[in-house]
Amino acid sequence: MATNEGLKNQLSNKQEGTRQVAAQNLGLKSLLNTPTMQKKFEQVLSKKAPQFMASVLNLYNGDPNIQAAEPMSIVSSAMVAASLDLPIDKNLGYAWIVPFYDSKKGHKAAQFQLGYKGYIQLALRTGQYKGINVIPVHEGELVKWNRLTEEVELNLEAATSEKVIGYCGYFKLINGFEKTVYWTRDEVEAHRIKHNKAKDKKSLNNVWKSDYDAMAMKTVLRNMLGKWGILSVEMQTAVTEDEKEPEIKDITEESNESNIIDYPFEGVQEEKKEAVLEQDEIVFE
Incomplete structure (x- = not known):
């Protein structure tokens, strides 16, 4: 297992003000605040990315069931909705992020579901x-x-x-x-x-x-x-995602280190930095 000193040396080449951490060690808000996640949503939504990411947090803060779900599953579900350019406000009925219990892993996760208004919207776009x-x-x-x-x-x-x-x-x-x-x-x-x-x-x-x-x-x-x-191709993608078996996806990177992302440490108290580094030791076993 990597030591704190070894871990710090490994991260020494990173840009000032950031560290590499395991995505699963972060809560939803921290996960969405990482440069990696912000970049991914900006690639899909461009200028609408901040507003959409804020809606993800609003949904999370207002639903205790979603709060119990694994954060990465929430983000990956939100990314599906973002790729279809559909709002996730459950009151609008276009798309939902639905928590379910993953009996194999013993915890809750989130799943993307398309609403009937989402189907209508995608049909009209054709x-x-x-x-x-x-x-x-x-x-x-x-x-x-x-x-x-x-x-x-x-x-x-x-x-x-x-x-x-x-x-x-x-x-x-x-x-x-x-x-x-x-x-x-x-x-x-x-x-x-x-x-x-x-x-x-x-x-x-x-x-x-x-x-x-x-x-x-x-x-x-x-x-x-x-x-x-x-x-349309967009509608076929939506139907496929809507019918998929619930699963947790890591959408950080397409590599063997897909669970490692940049995390901004500016303004974070020193003891909190050390806590994240200690948690992250398990990644480098």
Whole structure:
């Protein structure tokens, strides 16, 4: 194991005011403040990078569940959203950073999830869609639905209650092609249970628990676009990331020392510098 003296010698060639530390030893705020991370977000978002990184911290500070997640997983999830130029404010519904429990590693991590509004936004960016939407259908609004011809008739003024009985998606391309789909709530629920990775398949978790309708509309929209829509490379990337198994990625560098990043020490108390150096000894075993 490297000693403090040996470690300091190894870092002596670094630029004044910075040291190399293991990314996993830093909290989220410190991780985002490193030159390495700032550079990566600037490469993706340019001038919008500071505002986006601030939104990551706001999300983190306002959600105890995300605070319990491994910091690098939060950053890597945020980077996916940044690459798609989608906001991560969960109230907007474009994209979410969702914490989950990694049973293999015994701690919480974060995962990127695309919202239904994110799908709509990416579809509109292709320039191929004249219109696209998805809505919940309340009791009394459905007049007729033909599963074979996919003709649906709705009376949106005839709702008899707030109970949602299904979800309807629609798009029309600029070439005139249009598609309408309708899923009953039971069909959505069957799909959710089938793809639920929790031990209790019927359990509601994460966004399904906090905003069932948003996830249901996303399910209908994603299925519709996947079968009949025009998917740009950006949309294909989004779908792939959205469907990936949860995993923690280190996005610092593409090298054998990917967990080592520059950390600014200016203005940090000496005892805190030494604490970081002591923690970092494990990297150089």
